[in-house]
Amino acid sequence: MKFPRGDGPAAAPTAPVGAHGPAPWQRVTVGVPGPEFEARPPGQYDFDFPDTECDGWSTPSLSLRFASVRGAKHRYYRQPRQDAARAAVHESTGSVVFAVADGVSSAANSELGAVEACRASIEMMLHQLSGDQDKLVFPEVARHAAERLRELARWRLNGKEPQPSEVAGLYATTLVAGAVHVHPSGPVAEICRIGDSGAWVLDSPSGRYQPLFGPKTDSEALVVSNEVTPLPHVPDPLEHTSARLDSGQVLLIGTDGFEDPLGDGDGQVGSLFARHLAAPPPALWLAHLLDFSRETFDDDRTLLAVWPHSTAESR
Amino acid sequence: MAETRGVLLPAYVLADESQSMGPYRQDLSNGLVSLCEGLRAEPMVAAKLRLAVLGFSDDVQVRLAVADMRTETSLPQVSIRGLTNYEAVFDDLLARIPSDVQWLRGEGYKVHRPVVFFLSDGQPTDGGAWRQPHAKLTDKATTPTAPNIVACGIGDAQAHTMVEVATRKEFAFVAKPGTDIGRAVAEFFHALTASLVASGQALNSASPQLVVNRPDQFTMAIDEVGE
Numbered sequence: 320m321k322f323p324r325g326d327g328p329a330a331a332p333t334a335p336v337g338a339h340g341p342a343p344w345q346r347v348t349v350g351v352p353g354p355e356f357e358a359r360p361p362g363q364y365d366f367d368f369p370d371t372e373c374d375g376w377s378t379p380s381l382s383l384r385f386a387s388v389r390g391a392k393h394r395y396y397r398q399p400r401q402d403a404a405r406a407a408v409h410e411s412t413g414s415v416v417f418a419v420a421d422g423v424s425s426a427a428n429s430e431l432g433a434v435e436a437c438r439a440s441i442e443m444m445l446h447q448l449s450g451d452q453d454k455l456v457f458p459e460v461a462r463h464a465a466e467r468l469r470e471l472a473r474w475r476l477n478g479k480e481p482q483p484s485e486v487a488g489l490y491a492t493t494l495v496a497g498a499v500h501v502h503p504s505g506p507v508a509e510i511c512r513i514g515d516s517g518a519w520v521l522d523s524p525s526g527r528y529q530p531l532f533g534p535k536t537d538s539e540a541l542v543v544s545n546e547v548t549p550l551p552h553v554p555d556p557l558e559h560t561s562a563r564l565d566s567g568q569v570l571l572i573g574t575d576g577f578e579d580p581l582g583d584g585d586g587q588v589g590s591l592f593a594r595h596l597a598a599p600p601p602a603l604w605l606a607h608l609l610d611f612s613r614e615t616f617d618d619d620r621t622l623l624a625v626w627p628h629s630t631a632e633s634r
Numbered sequence: 635m636a637e638t639r640g641v642l643l644p645a646y647v648l649a650d651e652s653q654s655m656g657p658y659r660q661d662l663s664n665g666l667v668s669l670c671e672g673l674r675a676e677p678m679v680a681a682k683l684r685l686a687v688l689g690f691s692d693d694v695q696v697r698l699a700v701a702d703m704r705t706e707t708s709l710p711q712v713s714i715r716g717l718t719n720y721e722a723v724f725d726d727l728l729a730r731i732p733s734d735v736q737w738l739r740g741e742g743y744k745v746h747r748p749v750v751f752f753l754s755d756g757q758p759t760d761g762g763a764w765r766q767p768h769a770k771l772t773d774k775a776t777t778p779t780a781p782n783i784v785a786c787g788i789g790d791a792q793a794h795t796m797v798e799v800a801t802r803k804e805f806a807f808v809a810k811p812g813t814d815i816g817r818a819v820a821e822f823f824h825a826l827t828a829s830l831v832a833s834g835q836a837l838n839s840a841s842p843q844l845v846v847n848r849p850d851q852f853t854m855a856i857d858e859v860g861e
Contacts, residue, residue: 351639353678353681391678392678395678540778541732541735541736541739541745541778541779542735542745542746542747542748542779543641543744543745543746543747579638579641580637581637582637582638583637584637585637586637589637614639614640614681615640615641615642615681615682617678
């Protein structure tokens, strides 16, 4: 296979299988690990939400990886992964569009809400990019995702028009959606968020994480805040931002399962990911890495990363 | 937000040790044992909790200091004595909770808003003196670590008092009239364990929230007040 214009990333290196076969991957631990146990199955109708998902590909200008893993809490208490991520390339512009969602655990089917919010927002962003708009219209993206949740709820309620509280009770989810556009002067990311998931630019040479949104908890606050306003509520104004990706920088989008152990990024978790994300790793390795074990951090984790090709040299 | 070791929920159990609880001392002890064992059976939840057990009557005495129940081996011992001084409770919490939160933060943890489970079998014997420290304790502007308070009344404790003590009216419960007090104590600890386990599961998620289960044989105090 050849990349268009022949300027794709280098192929991932391969290793020959030794006499005893490759060693199995050991669980990555950070600090004190959490309890080790065999994951229990989620409910019988949760078969559409596998424990782990990952994806990875490159365009001529950008490399994408994402992984989403079920947290220890859900593996133990037989609940499905309630995080989701999706990504696509807009073929005529080369933009990479993406969405990351974290289903609210108190909602009855937030795992489906998260997936559908990702699907709907990506569909709308692709639609907008195919029009004559040079920027994404995020309120329209968010409303489209909220409308998808409402439609789902109406179907679930056998055609009865659902109240917003009923939609939230079934499918409430946070959402970060956006795109990385290819520009002659370098890739530019534009992103919106509803809820408390995070976005950063990781500067690989320094290992520093520059947050693109404010922290969900004031660092000086004595107790952490529990307040999240997820979809189907669409805030007005909608929180959004943009960032240029310079050489050596990586755009990261993560749910709070990643954000909480990361903190400022200046500890062990930040160091681990800065080291492994200096170049796009195999998608399966990102999933394995993201599944690190650390005491008390047992939520689902999702991490999506986009590298400009000046940064990317696939391993 | 520097890297944290985890996000913890500090939980305080305030057990009435006044003389009128004398006949139910064993029920209190059994309830505390079942609470400790219930949390040990849920190590993933227990990892995110720190439990303190405080006995109160004329004063407040520590039966279990803020403890990690995965590793704590001692069981709290209750001691029946004195009157039912609510003022002593809220004065104590006013000093204790901010200090505990600072200590946990110093240990590298972030902290959820603490929760107090208050069990009393009588009306306060300090008149209305408890209202001032209670108001200060529960005012988030004055006390940033102000706890959520769940209040359960048994015996002579009145519904309207539990509604005043609890920080939300749906956090106030009283035993149904005629309920055996020993059984009510046992049900309080069952509900307390279930509430902590459910809250622990809901922590570190997109919707961390305090889950409060109504103890069996209890009603919402607000229903008894008739508001």
